[in-house]
Amino acid sequence: MKNDDLKSLVAEMYENLLMRIDAQENTTKEQVLNYLQEAANIISNIDETDLNSTSNAKGILTNAYKQIAKDGLSSYKETNERFKELSHMHEETIQKTKVASQDAQIDLPSITEKFNEIQTHMTDEVTRANLIISSLTQQVAELEKTSNIDSLTQVFNRRALTAYLKDICSKKDIPYELHLLVLDLDDFKSINDKHGHIAGDKILIFISNILRKTLRDGDKVFRYGGEEFIIILNRIDALHCKKIADRILKLVSSNKLIYNGESLNVTLSIGATKYLPNDSPDALISRADKALYKAKKNGKNQMHMELNNGI
Secondary structure (H helix, E strand, O other), X not given: OXXXXXXXXXXXXXXXXXXXXXXXXXXXXXXXXXXXXXXXXXXXXXXXXXXXXXXXXXXXHHHHHHHHHHHHHHHHHHHHHHHHHHHHHHHHHHHHHHHXXXXXXOOHHHHHHHHHHHHHXXXXXXXXHHHHHHHHHHHHHHHHHHOOEOOOOOOEOHHHHHHHHHHHHHOOOOOOOEEEEEEEEOOHHHHHHHHOHHHHHHHHHHHHHHHHHXXXXXXXXXXXXXXXXXEEEEOOOHHHHHHHHHHHHHHHHHOOEEEOOEEEOOOEEEEEEEOOOOOOHHHHHHHHHHHHHHHHHOOOOOEEEEOOOOO
8 A cells, every 4th residue: 555545544544533523512531542442443354455345435434424423513513502692692681671671661562572583592402403413314314225234333244245146146156165154143122121232232342343353355254134144265175164153152252342330241142154056145154044043943052064055
């Protein structure tokens, strides 16, 4: 990567960091460190030969969200300033009323007109703020609809998985082995019920970070839905597929996530299968799902593999 490209990337990340700090009332050291760690991960994962790599797609998504957030902050700042003006007008009117009452010369029609004017202005500002909220919500929804990246975990989403598998299966037969793994967090509902959905989101981010660091550049990680992830391992045999799955299981179970001062023990179960000639996307995923069911049934925190349709 050229120096100019690196300078541009660092400058953009620096601007993004400052914007995050400005957007929050009390930014903590941990939040800044987390952002810097995210930035380092983005740089380390850049594949200079693949313009459509996960990191580049992630960068595009981040920039798009950043612009929407920037527009939103600017709009709310204007609305907030306008409310300050209206509040000041309100205060002035009350003060004039006090003075007038002391002089026993209260002009009720004038005061009523002034308050009605303030009320109209405030109603207009609330309407404008609601329109801004609606517009930003639509922009984010459209961005998520057209993006291939899951906004929470920053890995590929289900839309990207559908397109990827459709392309693979359209070839009928491929000259190398491809394995698909379905990962499902164990007892995730219990964690959500006990600690709340914020803790659940942090766990999903925690898992996605482990997966990105563990897998090779050519492997793909997708958030399939809820607490499920799908991994595509290209050009690898069943033995090495099992080794990778075992490594993921060990890393997840041995790394502790601290939330609100409490250590959360997280494990997952994995169902794996190999792509077979003439497989459809549904057949491939269904076979992996059957393997996942057996891994759960056999005690969780383990991997089971379905190698063909007959097993």
